[in-house]
Amino acid sequence: MRYSSCPELVARGKAPAPALSASGATPITTLPGVGPVLAEKLAARGLLTLQDLWLHLPRQYEDRTALVPIRSLQAGTAVQVEGRVEAVERGFRYRPMLRVALGDDSRATLVLRFFHFRAQQVAQFSPGVRVRAYGTPRPGQHGLEMVHPSYRILGDGKHALGDALDPVYPDIEGIGSANLRRLIGLALEHLPDAASLELLPADALTQLRLPGMREALLTLHRPPADADVGALQTGLHPAQRRLALEELLAHQLSLRRQRIAMQQQGARPLTGKGRLVERLRKQLPFKLTAAQQRVYAQVRDDLALPRPMLRLVQGDVGSGKTVVAAMAALLAVEEGRQAALMAPTELLAEQHLGNLRAWLEPLGVRVCWLAGKVTGKARVAALADVASGAAQVVVGTHALMQESVAFHDLALAIVDEQHRFGVHQRLALRDKGREGNGLPHQLVMTATPIPRTLAMSAYADLDVSAIDELPPGRTPVTTIALAAERRPELVERIRAACAEGRQAYWVCTLIDDSDEVVAQAAQSTFEALQLALPELRIGMVHGRQKAAEKQATMRGFKQNELDLLVATTVIEVGVDVPNASLMVIENAERLGLAQLHQLRGRVGRGSAASSCVLLYQAPLSAMARERLDTLRRTNDGFEIAEKDLQLRGPGELLGTRQTGLANFRLADLARDADLLPQVHALADRLLLESPDIAERIVMRWVGGAARYASA
Numbered sequence: 001m002r003y004s005s006c007p008e009l010v011a012r013g014k015a016p017a018p019a020l021s022a023s024g025a026t027p028i029t030t031l032p033g034v035g036p037v038l039a040e041k042l043a044a045r046g047l048l049t050l051q052d053l054w055l056h057l058p059r060q061y062e063d064r065t066a067l068v069p070i071r072s073l074q075a076g077t078a079v080q081v082e083g084r085v086e087a088v089e090r091g092f093r094y095r096p097m098l099r100v101a102l103g104d105d106s107r108a109t110l111v112l113r114f115f116h117f118r119a120q121q122v123a124q125f126s127p128g129v130r131v132r133a134y135g136t137p138r139p140g141q142h143g144l145e146m147v148h149p150s151y152r153i154l155g156d157g158k159h160a161l162g163d164a165l166d167p168v169y170p171d172i173e174g175i176g177s178a179n180l181r182r183l184i185g186l187a188l189e190h191l192p193d194a195a196s197l198e199l200l201p202a203d204a205l206t207q208l209r210l211p212g213m214r215e216a217l218l219t220l221h222r223p224p225a226d227a228d229v230g231a232l233q234t235g236l237h238p239a240q241r242r243l244a245l246e247e248l249l250a251h252q253l254s255l256r257r258q259r260i261a262m263q264q265q266g267a268r269p270l271t272g273k274g275r276l277v278e279r280l281r282k283q284l285p286f287k288l289t290a291a292q293q294r295v296y297a298q299v300r301d302d303l304a305l306p307r308p309m310l311r312l313v314q315g316d317v318g319s320g321k322t323v324v325a326a327m328a329a330l331l332a333v334e335e336g337r338q339a340a341l342m343a344p345t346e347l348l349a350e351q352h353l354g355n356l357r358a359w360l361e362p363l364g365v366r367v368c369w370l371a372g373k374v375t376g377k378a379r380v381a382a383l384a385d386v387a388s389g390a391a392q393v394v395v396g397t398h399a400l401m402q403e404s405v406a407f408h409d410l411a412l413a414i415v416d417e418q419h420r421f422g423v424h425q426r427l428a429l430r431d432k433g434r435e436g437n438g439l440p441h442q443l444v445m446t447a448t449p450i451p452r453t454l455a456m457s458a459y460a461d462l463d464v465s466a467i468d469e470l471p472p473g474r475t476p477v478t479t480i481a482l483a484a485e486r487r488p489e490l491v492e493r494i495r496a497a498c499a500e501g502r503q504a505y506w507v508c509t510l511i512d513d514s515d516e517v518v519a520q521a522a523q524s525t526f527e528a529l530q531l532a533l534p535e536l537r538i539g540m541v542h543g544r545q546k547a548a549e550k551q552a553t554m555r556g557f558k559q560n561e562l563d564l565l566v567a568t569t570v571i572e573v574g575v576d577v578p579n580a581s582l583m584v585i586e587n588a589e590r591l592g593l594a595q596l597h598q599l600r601g602r603v604g605r606g607s608a609a610s611s612c613v614l615l616y617q618a619p620l621s622a623m624a625r626e627r628l629d630t631l632r633r634t635n636d637g638f639e640i641a642e643k644d645l646q647l648r649g650p651g652e653l654l655g656t657r658q659t660g661l662a663n664f665r666l667a668d669l670a671r672d673a674d675l676l677p678q679v680h681a682l683a684d685r686l687l688l689e690s691p692d693i694a695e696r697i698v699m700r701w702v703g704g705a706a707r708y709a710s711a
């Protein structure tokens with residue numbers, strides 16, 4: 001009942017009272033009517049100070065400057081209407097429901113429908129009462145209806161229309177919207193004058209044609225009647241851009257300062273000549289690509305400095321990140337110190353172990369294995385080797401981070417597929433360095449590339465390298481989308497490919513991806529394929545199997561003892577079987593771009609022409625169609641990442657676990673991406689010229705909130 005009980009609580013147009021002694025840091029509890037209970041509800045949403053209220057910005061605006069006749073309502077367009085109650089119906093059939101029929105002079109009827117309401121509210125709607133309501137009409141059972149519109153009951157006199165756009169604030173649990181408006185109105189009375197509120201350099205604002213802070217806040221909380229509604233609704237109003245700029249800047253500054261703090265802790269440089277690396281390169285059955293050499297050189301330069309490296313290596317699936325990691329590890333080994341490589345799944349970790357053993361043991365380097373399933377005596381022995389330094393390179397899963405694991409002298413922590421780990425986990429490994437040596441160096445690798453602008457924002461605390469070239473001789477994967485009914489054709493295709501000695505994957509996915517349900521789906525697909533293709537050797541891996549069983553099957557597939565592997569997305573990361581050249585992905589319409597691209601990366605690793613078939617259930621949603629089209633069109637991970645950013649937004653792309661990016665109050669990295677160059681330039685400038693202002697900007701937007709994206 002937000003609108004009904006509070007006509008114009010926020011006085012508009014009226015100049016706010018001069019700033020008393022209040023400042024942005026003044027606690028909300030100083031406002032009249034804010035007792036401990038209310039304060040607690042606000043605090044639960046991170047609102048503690050007046051400034052937090054100033055920055056609690058409307059999520060949308062309602063245009064109450066006009067009335068639309070009910071007859072000319074259009075579904076999907078939010079408007080204000082006025083009419084008399086013609087009928088009221090209260091139902092309880094499936095859940096409580098209140099329906100109010102409104103009629104107006106245009107002799108048409110609109111239904112207002114409520115699912116949550118109080119008895120008092122029902123009583124207001126007696127037939128004949130005049131109601132003004134604001135909402136979005138949608139087709140209902142009996143013509144158009146508005147679900148949970150905001151409304152107010154009118155008396156019989158004349159009622160002026162609103163003269164402005166009404167801000168609608170993000171809800172706060174337990175606080176009515178009228179009360180919230182009142183609080184924000186009160187807080188705005190204490191808004192300081194423009195000069196003391198401003199933190200951005202005047203010339204930057206002029207150049208970008210953006211308003212000052214005070215003007216921007218007032219415009220957003222009390223938009224004048226002539227404000228550009230369209231711009232406000234889409235977040236592109238200069239007042240919104242101005243705040244987005246400052247918010248992005250605050251996050252950038254916060255990350256950069258954390259980076260500086262980390263670097264101040266120092267690290268022991270690794271300055272060996274690279275003898276072991278030279279020997280490895282001579283033994284490798286391939287020549288490094290130019291991109292691999294370049295990235296290795298960057299890593300080597302970082303490691304030679306007396307401060308901890310924190311470098312992210314992005315490289316598309318199959319670009320050859322592992323060998324770069326191995327070379328970095330050798331730089332630690334050459335100095336008599338240790339390196340650790342952590343991978344998110346046992347399957348992948350085991351594969352790394354195989355590669356590293358094959359590459360490093362001929363050089364006399366001891367590679368040790370530590371995963372959850374290493375138990376008993378084997379575990380005791382492994383831990384002893386790690387602690388004594390006999391294990392020069394340690395490969396494993398999360399088990400590496402456990403408290404019982406103590407390294408002799410960890411110089412380099414490598415984390416593969418870092419997006420699969422939380423930042424805390426990465427830090428837990430880093431913290432296993434030796435006392436007095438500063439921090440270990442860190443190398444993190446990911447096959448989920450993110451667009452450059454985004455990388456600079458999300459990872460302002462990391463250096464980023466890209467292996468942007470695939471080893472030669474790979475033939476690009478041909479991707480096709482196929483409706484599920486055409487499965488039989490596919491079976492023939494698999495038969496033909498396997499008859500030529502090739503191998504294939506069949507990936508089962510479901511939207512309800514509880515391990516158990518997916519395992520069942522894999523099981524029935526497995527059985528059906530066995531029936532259809534009796535001449536083939538078919539294996540199956542899924543998350544419900546014992547690790548040993550999974551590994552035995554994987555090994556069989558790798559050694560070409562199996563023709564076809566039915567799998568769940570457990571094979572998404574890292575699995576490397578160059579002879580596999582055909583992949584089928586079921587229910588492809590339900591998977592995200594990044595995941596599909598990762599899966600597809602399992603083929604196209606050898607010299608045979610590979611293909612990937614995306615099986616989908618028709619009909620496709622527009623979004624799903626666009627995803628599948630993108631994959632058909634390109635194999636370029638960076639291009640796919642750009643598209644993913646467009647389709648899904650950065651929060652999901654990066655994963656909220658890793659960055660605070662999803663926590664922006666109003667900035668939106670996809671929408672505001674064009675501001676990023678300015679943000680980066682301003683950050684450079686402020687850190688250099690006015691660190692105190694930088695500090696205030698961070699405090700204003702990020703506050704003391706723990707940022708976990710960094711270090």
Ligand code: ADP
Binds near residue numbers: 288
């Ligand atoms: P990713 O970057 O996806 O982790 P990998 O490190 O698993 O890629 O490498 C994929 C495959 O390519 C492996 O079989 C690896 O041995 C091989 N490889 C790596 N670098 C090269 C290269 N320069 N030339 C040929 N093959 C390479």
Ligand code: MG
Binds near residue numbers: 321322416574
């Ligand atoms: Mg890899």
